[in-house]
Amino acid sequence: ILLLVNASMGRPIPETFFGIFFEEINHAGAGGLWAELVSNRGFEAGGPNTPSNIDPWSIIGDESSLVVSTDRSSCFERNKVALKMDVLCDSQGDNKCPDGGVGVYNSGFWGMNIEEGKTYKVVLYVRSSGSIHVSVSLMGSSGTPTLAAANIIASASDVSNWTKMEVLLQAKESNTNSSLRLTTTNKGVIWFDQVSAMPLDTYKGHGFRTDLVEMLEDIKPQFLRFPGGCFVEGEWLRNAFRWKETVGPWEERPGHFGDVWNYWTDDGLGYFEYLQLAEDLKTRPIWVFNNGISHNDEVDTSVVSPFVQEALDSIEFARGDPNSKWGSLRAGMGHPEPFDLRYVAIGNEDCDKKNYLGNYLKFHSAIKSAYPDIKIISNCDGSSQPLDHPADFYDFHIYKPANVLFSKAHKFDNASRAGPKAFVSEYAVTGEDAGNGNLLAGLAEAGFLIGLEKNSDVVALISYAPLFVNSNDRRWNPDAIVFDSSRLYGTPSYWVQWFFAESSGATLLNAKIHGKSSSSLLASAITWTNSEDKKTYIKIKIVNFGSRSVNLRICIRRLIRHSIRKSGSTKTVLTSANLMDENSFAEPRKYMILANAMQVVPIQSPLENAGKRMDVVILP
Ligand code: AHR
Numbered sequence: 001i002l003l004l005v006n007a008s009m010g011r012p013i014p015e016t017f018f019g020i021f022f023e024e025i026n027h028a029g030a031g032g033l034w035a036e037l038v039s040n041r042g043f044e045a046g047g048p049n050t051p052s053n054i055d056p057w058s059i060i061g062d063e064s065s066l067v068v069s070t071d072r073s074s075c076f077e078r079n080k081v082a083l084k085m086d087v088l089c090d091s092q093g094d095n096k097c098p099d100g101g102v103g104v105y106n107s108g109f110w111g112m113n114i115e116e117g118k119t120y121k122v123v124l125y126v127r128s129s130g131s132i133h134v135s136v137s138l139m140g141s142s143g144t145p146t147l148a149a150a151n152i153i154a155s156a157s158d159v160s161n162w163t164k165m166e167v168l169l170q171a172k173e174s175n176t177n178s179s180l181r182l183t184t185t186n187k188g189v190i191w192f193d194q195v196s197a198m199p200l201d202t203y204k205g206h207g208f209r210t211d212l213v214e215m216l217e218d219i220k221p222q223f224l225r226f227p228g229g230c231f232v233e234g235e236w237l238r239n240a241f242r243w244k245e246t247v248g249p250w251e252e253r254p255g256h257f258g259d260v261w262n263y264w265t266d267d268g269l270g271y272f273e274y275l276q277l278a279e280d281l282k283t284r285p286i287w288v289f290n291n292g293i294s295h296n297d298e299v300d301t302s303v304v305s306p307f308v309q310e311a312l313d314s315i316e317f318a319r320g321d322p323n324s325k326w327g328s329l330r331a332g333m334g335h336p337e338p339f340d341l342r343y344v345a346i347g348n349e350d351c352d353k354k355n356y357l358g359n360y361l362k363f364h365s366a367i368k369s370a371y372p373d374i375k376i377i378s379n380c381d382g383s384s385q386p387l388d389h390p391a392d393f394y395d396f397h398i399y400k401p402a403n404v405l406f407s408k409a410h411k412f413d414n415a416s417r418a419g420p421k422a423f424v425s426e427y428a429v430t431g432e433d434a435g436n437g438n439l440l441a442g443l444a445e446a447g448f449l450i451g452l453e454k455n456s457d458v459v460a461l462i463s464y465a466p467l468f469v470n471s472n473d474r475r476w477n478p479d480a481i482v483f484d485s486s487r488l489y490g491t492p493s494y495w496v497q498w499f500f501a502e503s504s505g506a507t508l509l510n511a512k513i514h515g516k517s518s519s520s521l522l523a524s525a526i527t528w529t530n531s532e533d534k535k536t537y538i539k540i541k542i543v544n545f546g547s548r549s550v551n552l553r554i555c556i557r558r559l560i561r562h563s564i565r566k567s568g569s570t571k572t573v574l575t576s577a578n579l580m581d582e583n584s585f586a587e588p589r590k591y592m593i594l595a596n597a598m599q600v601v602p603i604q605s606p607l608e609n610a611g612k613r614m615d616v617v618i619l620p
Helices: 210-218 271-280 304-320 325-330 356-370 402-410 440-455 492-499
Strands: 001-010 057-062 065-071 082-087 100-104 113-116 119-128 130-140 146-154 163-170 175-186 190-197 223-226 257-258 261-267 284-289 343-346 375-378 394-402 422-431 459-461 468-470 481-483 488-490 505-516 523-529 536-544 550-557 569-575 603-606 613-618
Touching: 001 523, 001 536, 057 065, 065 100, 082 100, 082 356, 100 130, 119 130, 119 146, 119 356, 130 163, 130 190, 175 190, 210 481, 210 488, 223 271, 271 284, 271 304, 284 304, 304 325, 304 343, 304 356, 343 356, 356 375, 394 402, 402 422, 402 440, 422 440, 440 459, 440 523, 440 536, 488 492, 536 550, 536 613
Parallel strands: 001 550, 223 284, 284 343, 343 375, 375 394, 394 422, 422 459, 468 481
Antiparallel strands: 001 505, 057 100, 065 082, 082 190, 100 175, 113 175, 119 163, 119 190, 130 146, 130 175, 257 261, 481 488, 505 523, 523 536, 550 613, 569 603
């Protein structure tokens, strides 16, 4: 079988081509990318009414020594619930407090990862009827030594009103299953609210978990679509993501219950932080906002204007003048320069909803008249028939079994070249074929992506979904990056994206398979000049979805002004003994250099016979 690559025939692939889609699903943000260690830091997760459930906070002490309750005495207007501790025991006397004191502890998101030598900043708000002596400590699982501790000591007059306290704790040891404890041995009443614990060293100092962001950097995303998905819509509108509730000082954010993926978020990772993440990754933010439609209720077009205004305000917040109403809030949060917001999506998967078109048109005309340069993404599929409304891109989602997704490599071959281009913002192999993220899924996705690359004149942006899963809360399976409090690994679907990292902005070459080939072989070729070493590269990607090895002769024709270097040319293979093989926490990255490791990750080796004509074997 022959693969002919014509190096003189090419067309540009859009700069935006490969990106990522971050959704707050599977505790991807809260308990994941956002490095906050405390879960339910404002005690609001149990709802706004008291008495309220304080989960996952737990009590240290029994009823003879401590009564813990909630009331609505917080100094924060949008989140009134505070924790009240009636300490009945004392440091001496008849009712002596147990060793270590009484109080509360929070294990965060299935245990906090505390690392030796690292510093953690604990911030909390406190009030009391008398003087206080509170120990703030980080502890491993029971029976293990204290990892770090400090005392908060204050006179009655200092804490008679709500007071912000801050301590820095340096860990003496590591423990991946730790908790934050607030304890005392002094009788009296103490209230706590907005208790936060964050490592000091987060990605670029902006609050993100560095190891997880580095996985994103490695696939060179050209855009960041956020914050959902269904998370944006909500099962009910009252639980949808509303950006204004997620900006400003973190203590004042009410937090909300995401009713699609069924968990509470304190919204420390809010609209501002998403824009910051995009900027830190040097990528384009794509803001998906609620358009007055959830899974179960809709705002009628005649009364949708508050939602339209909210969307306009969100754009002003992102890029308005620092003296404008919403731009000044951004500036006050430490970012006077505008964020580079140029793309918005009006809703998610709502095209078939009763009010979608009516609402969409209202959003579209208001945004285009205020911000003509903003590119607008419609939820309606324009791949089979032209859209009946104006849009810059149409959103396309596809979740299928492996064979079906592989065959969809040709989905856009006959799509209209005239209208808006496609944003394939969610794709994945799902169901039994995919396991928890196996080679079969990755392989089918690779074939699909080759098809999209070949159709990059009409497919402008692509992202896999979902991006992250905290292994303690798999709401959706499979996902690209699996993590817990301390570990992480990429599924084959992640590594497939890694193969396409150079595609954005590259030149797509004409690459055609000839001979008695089956439809299970797909190939594409790109070329680009690396800005760092100034060398020009050709990258040929081949997917063999069949059950036999293929002997392939690759011929690169019309290579003018360049020759192919033997030294430095490489071959990278993603395969495994079994199609259903998956990666695991056990050996997250070692495998990249161990060619014989049984892990589904790309293995790179020198391409000995690199040249204009080369024979390669593509494994089944
Ligand atoms: O990626 C998971 C979900 O799939 C998204 O929230 C939604 O857009 C789609 O249905």
